Amino acid sequence: MTKVATITLNPALDLVGLVKEIEVGEVNSVETLGLYPAGKGINVAKVLADLGVKSTVTGFLGQDNKGDFEADFAKYQLDDQFARVEGKTRVNIKVTQEDGEVTDLNFQGFAVDQANWQAFVAKTLEVLKGYDYVAVCGSLPRGVELEAFKAWLEQLRDLGCKVIFDSSNKALEVGLQANPWLIKPNWRELEVLTQQKFESIDQVLVAARKLNEQGIANVVVSMGSKGSLWVTKDFVYQAQPPKITNVVSTVGAGDSMVAGFIYSLVNGLNPEETLRFASAISAYAVTQGNVGVDHISTLDPYKAQVKVTKVA
Numbered sequence: 001m002t003k004v005a006t007i008t009l010n011p012a013l014d015l016v017g018l019v020k021e022i023e024v025g026e027v028n029s030v031e032t033l034g035l036y037p038a039g040k041g042i043n044v045a046k047v048l049a050d051l052g053v054k055s056t057v058t059g060f061l062g063q064d065n066k067g068d069f070e071a072d073f074a075k076y077q078l079d080d081q082f083a084r085v086e087g088k089t090r091v092n093i094k095v096t097q098e099d100g101e102v103t104d105l106n107f108q109g110f111a112v113d114q115a116n117w118q119a120f121v122a123k124t125l126e127v128l129k130g131y132d133y134v135a136v137c138g139s140l141p142r143g144v145e146l147e148a149f150k151a152w153l154e155q156l157r158d159l160g161c162k163v164i165f166d167s168s169n170k171a172l173e174v175g176l177q178a179n180p181w182l183i184k185p186n187w188r189e190l191e192v193l194t195q196q197k198f199e200s201i202d203q204v205l206v207a208a209r210k211l212n213e214q215g216i217a218n219v220v221v222s223m224g225s226k227g228s229l230w231v232t233k234d235f236v237y238q239a240q241p242p243k244i245t246n247v248v249s250t251v252g253a254g255d256s257m258v259a260g261f262i263y264s265l266v267n268g269l270n271p272e273e274t275l276r277f278a279s280a281i282s283a284y285a286v287t288q289g290n291v292g293v294d295h296i297s298t299l300d301p302y303k304a305q306v307k308v309t310k311v312a
């Protein structure tokens with residue numbers, strides 16, 4: 001059986017809501033959609049669980065507010081290998097305006113010390129032996145040093161795991177030096193990484209190809225409602241998702257896409273089917289406040305409307 005793990009070093013409780021229009025400096029009344037145990041890897045694992053793919057979840061969790069996370073790990077039957085650390089896991093506020101614009105307020109949570117980090121590295125290198133796909137997702141908590149993070153990613157790769165990496169800013173820049181097997185930056189994250197402003201999808205493609213040349217086998221660039229590009233040395237596919245008229249929240253769209261890729265890889269779908277499936281589940285994600293899908297057949301109409309083109 002294919003073994004999958006997701007790693008969330010810096011999880012979050014996502015407080016998600018709707019507002020007509022945010023007025024900065026004013027009192028804004030927000031309609032609450034929910035408070036969800038989240039963070040990128042946890043979201044990926046929940047979506048995979050809905051799709052019938054079991055996974056191990058690890059990373060760090062704050063001792064003081066771990067209850068809702070543990071309840072979800074039990075509900076989704078995730079193999080919980082999280083290290084508990086002193087303090088609270090952060091809260092991230094995500095507010096969607098009527099026009100679909102999302103404002104993120106990502107707070108800080110616990111800090112990780114040297115002893116926490118070393119114990120985590122030793123444990124993951126032991127537990128994840130023999131895993132096929134390991135998704136390392138999201139930002140780093142305070143206290144994790146970039147060089148130590150990179151060294152650990154290299155060790156994961158050397159275990160023989162295919163590392164799927166979805167991060168941003170410095171963590172993305174440094175993590176890439178460990179040559180993960182697949183990365184999924186969004187358009188903006190790739191702009192920050194390459195220090196350029198893209199005017200066209202062709203420019204995105206050029207930047208993605210450079211990453212292939214540096215040794216990253218699969219570069220998946222997500223571009224919000226414009227879709228995505230999957231760039232490898234052997235092929236390039238582009239997907240255009242269906243037009244979603246009822247956008248509730250785009251939070252978790254990228255995580256759903258990563259889960260869609262892992263589901264497709266585990267189930268041996270071909271590249272065209274893989275990108276179609278990942279695009280369908282990520283498009284479906286924006287129609288709800290949280291991530292996930294009640295039944296895989298819910299995705300059929302979305303799959304049918306995704307346009308996938310082989311560009312090269």
Ligand SMILES: Nc1ncnc2c1ncn2[C@@H]1O[C@H](COP(=O)(O)OP(=O)(O)O)[C@@H](O)[C@H]1O
Nearest residue numbers: 186222223224225227228241244253254282283
């Ligand atoms: N408004 C939208 N309509 C349809 N699909 C969307 C929309 N926003 C996102 N998606 C889907 O979700 C994927 C990931 O979204 P994106 O916003 O690029 O990622 P992230 O959440 O990581 O920023 C997109 O490539 C697309 O397939």
Ligand SMILES: O=P(O)(O)OC[C@H]1O[C@](O)(COP(=O)(O)O)[C@@H](O)[C@@H]1O
Nearest residue numbers: 038039040092138139252253254255
């Ligand atoms: O670790 P980061 O990069 O701060 O991101 C954390 C946030 O990303 C999310 O996982 C959503 O990510 P996506 O919208 O990219 O799918 C939220 O649940 C969480 O608050």
